[in-house]
Amino acid sequence: MPEATIRAALRRYTERDDRKAALSLLTSFAVYFATLWLAVQCLGVWPLVGTLVIVNALAGVRLYVLQHDCGHGSLFAGRRWNDLAGHALSTFTLTPYAAMRYNHNLHHAHIGDLAAREAGEIHTMTLREWQAAGPLRRLGYRIYRHPLFLLPVGGLFVYVLRYRWPRNAMKAGAGGVLAHDAALAGWVGAIYLLAGWAGLAVYGATVSVAAVTGVFLVYLQHNFEDTWWDRKPEHDAARAALQGSSALDLGWWFDLATGNIAYHDIHHFNARIPGYNLRRAHRALRADYDLPVIGWPEALRSFTLKLWDEDRERLVPFPKPDRGTAAAAA
Secondary structure, three states: OOHHHHHHHHHHHHOOOHHHHHHHHHHHHHHHHHHHHHHHHOOOOHHHHHHHHHHHHHHHHHHHHHHHHHHOOOOOOOHHHHHHHHHHHHHHHOOOHHHHHHHHHHHHHOOOEHHHHHHOOOOOEEHHHHHHOOHHHHHHHHHHHOHHHHOHHHHHHHHHHHHHOOOOHHHHOHHHHHHHHHHHHHHHHHHHHHHHHHHHHHHHHHHHHHHHHHHHHHHHHHOOOOOOOEOOOOOOHHHHHHOOOOEEOOOHHHHHHOOOOOEHHHHHHOOOOOHHHHHHHHHHHHHHOOOOOEOHHHHHHHHHOOEEEOOOOEEEOOOOOOHHHHHHHO
8 A cells, every 4th residue: 555645544634623632631630530539438349449440540541642642742733732731641641751752752763673673662582683692681581571571560660660760861851850750759749648558559559550551552562463673774664654563453442541542553654643533543544445453362462472583574472492402402
């Protein structure tokens, strides 16, 4: 499908609507604060608390997606409102706005480039690198890519610790990062003053669920079997966006909770499309063009894929041990 054809088809969905942006922002904040307060009030009724924690965590994920849209200048029509909203959201997403915008723009600039993988959120080794790696490096990578480490440990490390001083903090503005951390400390202190240790426990639970959900989404955006990576000069930005980024169709409720960010292929192809238009844009394109979509079975299976095979141009599992070699060594 010609790049120009897709770009023309998507142009109508780049229009930003301040009313939709404000509604998305206000309703997401309302659900976030209401469920956090209710979860504290309902302590002891654990099924209800668990449900409220999950809803609050998803509201936090949605706030992060709105902040992400602000970084692209696609939530509101004007840059000033995008930046104001982005900074306001950052306290509740645990993500410094200016640093997020800087690093995420680097990610967009180098999508699918094997020579610039440091700009990505999840590190992926190639099969050749794995074959050349020593035992310790292989062990470290196995641990890193295991879902039980990558999702909970990786999520909490990034959002709770790493983002207190993120990559390129000096380039993005150290003052903004320090101001963000001070605001976050104030927010945590306010929770303690209003709800004590019980409030902090509930908040910690929601942060944990949100962190796992965030890494789940980030992983699946570029780690699936038919993704695409290459090296320059063969690397093609349009192909990297459309084939190297996934489109997860996991249901209407999932799209609502995640601000439609799972339609990541057309987002990478045209980051000016607001999140509130992404689902509609993707479904319209699917009616006329062959855009692959990932459902729950393939999404879950993607966590078994670990290495990029440059020869086969696909993501593959770890190689199985050579039984013949192992037997001969024994």
